[in-house]
Amino acid sequence: MLTGPLFYLLSLFFVQFPPSKAMAVKNYAYARPSSIAQYHSVDSTTKYIYLTFDDGPINGTANCITICSREKVAASFFEIGLHQSRNMKGRRLYDEIKAKDDLFSISNHSYSHSYGRYLWFYQHPDSALLDFLKGKDILGPTNNLVRLPGNNAWDTKLAKKASWLVQPLTHKMDSLGWDVIGWDMEWRFNKYGKPVQSPEAIAVLVDSLFAYNQTKTKNHLVILMHDHMFAAPADSIKLEKMIGLLKKRPQYQFQKITRYPGLKNALN
């Protein structure tokens, strides 16, 4: 009887279908990691994060220094001349930041922060500029980067953004060769000065701004925070947590704001 060989041939025929199907499954199974690898290779472009802390030296500045030093992440401090010069504590914190210039930069955030009278401040651009010059004298920054009080304006070689209110001032700053630095996102604070969003929410926001190319400069993201938000231990833990979450993304790199692309006259 040919039953044996016929069965064998038939079995080969039928058995070959499942293997080819299995191969397809295998190929599919193989295709998944490959496509994930492709996704990673596309997404592996380095993305730069600039942690910026405003309004110091003040309560909370010490925690920002400690945490960023411990985590070995670059950070940029936009300081107020008045806060630096009014007492020993301000000067000591300022010296501490300045001593770690491998990680940190100090830039001018005005002398008075307009004393909170933003409208009047920007309606008098000459005196506003004098306020910034006074801040520059006190803070002695080694760069020409400034940030406006209470206003998200940009003026670099590549990034421009200024409302009609602040334009007279930003034009004057531009004529001095200064770069005005705004921000892409803010970790906001509530009426008690404490962080509003969770560290996880901030990390997700960072991811999505990069993913949807919603930053002023592609692959560069500036986060605005305020030193005072992290004065309490429970809140400083949130800063450390947020930094830890961002450090888990291999394509993210922390950088000082003085290395932001398109600056007119970066000195460090």
Ligand SMILES: [Zn+2]
């Ligand atoms: Zn400020």
